[in-house]
Amino acid sequence: MTAPTTLTADPRHRLEELNRRYAVELRFSEVSAAGGGISGLVAAIADLTANPVWLIDPQRRVVSRSMHARGSDFRPPAVDELLAHYGPVDLAGAQPILVPAQPALGVVRRHLLMPVRRDDCLFAWLVMAEVSGRFGRDETALVNRAGFHLASEYAVQRRVARASWNARATLARQLVRGHSRDDDIADAADYLGVQADADRVLVYIGDSPGVAAHDEEVLASQVATDLGVEVLATRGREGMILLIEAPDSEVPVAFVHHVKRAMRRLLASVGQPDTTVGVSGVTRPAGLQRAYRETREVVLCVDRFARTTERVIAVDDLGPARLFVANGDLGAVRRYVQDVVGALLDGGPGTSDLLRTLQCFFDTGRSVRESAARLGIHENTVRLRMAKVHDLTGLDVASDANDQLSAQTALLVLRLEGHPAIPAFDERHAFVVGADRGKDSA
Structure with a gap:
């Protein structure tokens, strides 16, 4: 059932209860005004009750907890288990939920659960375990108001985070567009703690x-x-x-x-x-x-x-x-590939080796020696294959810059299409990375 937060009917007791609730409200307001944040509010709750409390996020991680109340060394309560034992929960009311003790089901003490939510967003669960003092109106009212103030703090932090994110996104756009004043970008970056240069x-x-x-x-x-x-x-x-x-x-x-x-x-x-x-x-x-x-x-x-x-x-x-x-034009690009290296695409004997050698030749910066080492063949074999490419396609990739560009363009399309004779992009990348590291260590 939902725990009641109504006041007692006796006028004297009612006045005392109102004074206690006012003191609680004043304490929470002071913490929020001083910028105590979520951890400060949880610390204030812990000071106002002898029972241990936990603030647990929707992923069931403990955000904050009481540190000095007896029993606070207990393991964090299993929120899903408590809610399952309680039954269907209507979060719209945002009232404390009293989960009774059910020893046979593993719930050995009563718990108060308060959904910390604002509008349709559930930020966390505030949980209090009945350990050092019995639950009463004061405990229920404390959890209720704590939930309200925590929800307000979460909502403020969400707005601040959104504003900060929007500012960072604006800075990213300015950096990419490159037409803002450099000093304006530098000032915005400094404010956000980002290195502009x-x-x-x-x-x-x-x-x-x-x-x-x-x-x-x-x-x-x-x-x-x-x-x-x-x-x-x-x-x-x-x-x-x-x-x-x-x-x-x-x-x-x-x-x-x-x-x-x-x-x-x-x-x-x-x-x-x-x-x-x-x-x-x-x-x-x-x-x-x-x-x-x-x-x-x-x-x-x-x-x-x-x-x-x-x-x-x-x-x-x-x-x-x-x-x-x-x-x-798609058709024009494909016709271009056929015109340039079509003689190597007919599946004839050795054409796959020629394509792979040609690609390796470019991947290694047109180095015969490095191509041979990468392919595991003799340097003369690389030269013979390049001569064969010349014979079949007319491409003089060893010395003609135009033929080099034509061949590289055709090979790029074949690589994108996943031609089996052409190594994948990352295969080339691993080779380049290894070569680069070798230079650094030399």
């Missing part, structure tokens, strides 16, 4: 039915926790933008790889692994506007051509050819 990786998450419905604040918080860095977030025209601060201690190429893996984990956790994501390189503030355009081009490329599960791709994975692939 930090290098960042820009992540563009294309809209999808599942991800678009998620709060940017929640996703940004998850990425920040995963990577252990500052993350700003805002909305773009057709998706979400994350600005992820790059640590000075990280090799840029390696950090981009970490960001890609973090984004895959994030999308898997929200049940949207097929969402398309473009990831920039580590970028100075002045380059974020360009990084935004480039990551949107990545998303367009993936959405138009990708037939594999690889949906989180970096700008550097695609290179400058992404501009043509993202914006060219």
Whole structure:
């Protein structure tokens, strides 16, 4: 049943009870006015009762608790178990709930449960256990008013957090647009505790039915926790933008790889692994506007051509050819691929080896030696294969810059489409990261 909070009928007792309730109300008001916050209110409740109290959030984590009341060393009460023993609960009334002791069911003492809520939002449960003093009107009234003041404090903190988040989102937009005064951006960043001149990786998450419905604040918080860095977030025209601060201690190429893996984990956790994501390189503030355009081009490329599960791709994975692939006519792009490397796509003997060698040649910066080491073949074999490519396609990728660009563009489309002879983007990335680390250690 719901615990009563009415006053006694006896005039003298009623006056005493009113004075006690006034003192309780005054104490809570003083704590709130002094900025004591949620923990301060719980401490005030603990001072006003001999019984232990806990504040437990909807995820059943203890937010705060009494520290000195006898019995406060008890394990936190199981809210779900108490509510189950009580029966159906109507939260609309927001009144204390008295759960009777039921030793046979494992509830060895009475509890008062107060939903801390405002409008349709349940912030927490305030729970008091009957340990050192029997429940009466005073205890019930205390829990009732405590619940009201706690709900007010939660509502204020939610508004402050929302205002802070809106300010951070505005700062993110200003950094990406790049047309605000530098001193204005610096002042806003200082106020928010954000380093305005930090290098960042820009992540563009294309809209999808599942991800678009998620709060940017929640996703940004998850990425920040995963990577252990500052993350700003805002909305773009057709998706979400994350600005992820790059640590000075990280090799840029390696950090981009970490960001890609973090984004895959994030999308898997929200049940949207097929969402398309473009990831920039580590970028100075002045380059974020360009990084935004480039990551949107990545998303367009993936959405138009990708037939594999690889949906989180970096700008550097695609290179400058992404501009043509993202914006060219679909039919024209496919005909272009056929015109350039069609002779290697007929499934003839050795053509898969030629394609893979050609891709490896570009992935290693057109190095015959590194290509041979990566493929596990002799350097002369690489040269012979490149000569065979020249014979079949007319492409002189060893010395002609135009042929190099043509081949790289065609290979990019094949890679997006998941051609079995072309290694996945992350396979190339692992090689580049390893090479970069080798240079640092040399």
